[in-house]
Amino acid sequence: MDKLDFITEELNRLKETGLLIHIRTIEGPQGAWIMVEGKRVLNLCSNNYLGFANNPRLKLASQKAIETYGVGPAAVRTIAGTTLLHKQLEQKLALFKGVECALSFQSGFCANLAVIPAIVGEGDVVLSDELNHASIIDGCRLSRAKIIRYKHGDPQDLRVKIFNEKSAMRKLIITDGVFSMEGDIAPLPEIVGIAEAFGAITMVDDAHGEGVLGRGGRGVVDHFGLHGKVDIETGTMSKALGVVGGYVAGKKKITDYLSQKGRPFLFSSAVASADVAACIEAVNILSTSDVFVKQLWDNTAFFQQKMKHAGFDLGYTRTPITPVIIGDAKTAKDFSQKLFQEGIFAQAIGYPTVPMDKARIRVMLSSAHNQDDLTWAVECFEKIGKSLSVV
Template identity: 45%
Template structure:
């Protein structure tokens, strides 16, 4: 047996537990209906909240950027890889988020690595919600800072952690704006109030809130009218924005510090011209098309209410992320497979992504889903839900 043979054993164990799966391979672009194995199925798992991945203005912006700049930047940002469209994107993104400045990274994941790895040192403490995204967790792990984890949205526990952190140089609170597996919203006003009482920094990750919460999708800070009271807003450009990338928005000093110190920024080739241009166009579309968000919310709220009326457990969902909790991992994966047989793609999510007894399929309702699409999904869910005894 060589040093990697044990991987096969672990894979077999995952299969036995019902946790094994490989990515679906799609034969069409992102949209409400997509082609999988030669068959059209209703896509209910995409983060393409506003349908921007196929927006004609974004596609034209990408094509024009390729014609002008080529397909790549050829370098990292600090050498020869900063194009004028990168700077324009950051200017308009900062204005959109209501901050002094913004810095774009290659992904939301690398943004969290860059921000936490740069700002947190061994005499600092970071206080994190228990259900924060894996990129936050991994970003924190790269630091030597002390760590405190408070139970999900438990403000008394957060205050206890802050009260016990007075001896640290920097107290750093981080939370998702919208939690990706449950679809609930962080109690940001309470978090900010505690941070101000205990002289702490607030960082909110808006991966699932950018384009979703706030006016024209400006995010959690705008949703709660907390501009000027949240120090760092992190987000992705790959979900509601429809393209790919990440950003950190805050002060000009923060931006310049990250330019000098954030390793993912320093050692990764910059966004391709087409990506930067289409992200820039997406921000402009968000500003000009509030009806996209309004439709997404109307569809999501109605669909969630219908599923709850049918008897499904949708957890604490209050956004277009709507989980249907099944429980057991193997049952969850079978439930997902049966939904696919009925023509609805909603992959199972099981441990370790969620707790062992909280397996679920996660549905995401987008602005592109029609009334007929959601009626089709509801009928399939009711059929399979009855067969599994969930309703």
């Protein structure tokens, strides 16, 4: 018996249950239409909310940065990896978010891994929404704090569970701002109220709210008008901003502390200058215009209304994230494959990312789409949905 037989067995199990992920190869820039394995398809599954991933202004900023700073940082931020560009990005992010200070990271995932273990540890408690992102889950595990999951989007359950944690030295409440698989929004005002009542620190991961919610895409805290009420905001620059990277935003004492204690900041190389410059330009655009954000929401309303009219279950989404609930994982995978054959790139998502009986096609809308594209997409969804008895 081979000592790695367990790997073969698990891969076979994933294949048999329809849960094996088919990783497709993109052959060009992200946009409304992309080349995937030699086929031109309508892109309905990237996080390119504002079409910035191939924006000419961002590309030009990257090119100029390479000429000035080269292609790689060759150091961590605390030794020789912090450039003027990193400082400029952090200043612009802080102004955009309406906070004292911001600190940038290699990704949103790294930002969460930096924050949580630095804020809480043994003897502390973390109260985490049961549908929080994997990066939050992993950050909580690394912290060695006690982890309590509260029911998704349920302030009453949160209140009951935090009430019973009187012995904890520190309490940290963490929630996604927008939930990546459901498209719903956290009840942030209620969460902040509970945190204030019980002396808890609040942390919001705004990965899918940045560039989407709030004034000109300033995020979920702005959406609810809670500036100064949320202690820590984390987020990503790889979705609406179209590049790569993460950030932490809040009081200066928090970012100063994380620059000393956040392990991904201390022990992983800085983000390359080309990416930092492109992020700066994305923030510049959003700081001066809401055209892209408005187009995103126009497309969202148009597509979701047509899909509901066609009979599809879109769950409880309140954002451009559009879960088309199929149920059975194999059916969802067949649905995705038939869409690809028709010329639409929209991947199936199943367990363990979502519950076993809630497999779905997750459609991600963008300001880059036009209504003709989306009308045609709905027609394809409806035809395939009928053929598979989904609608």
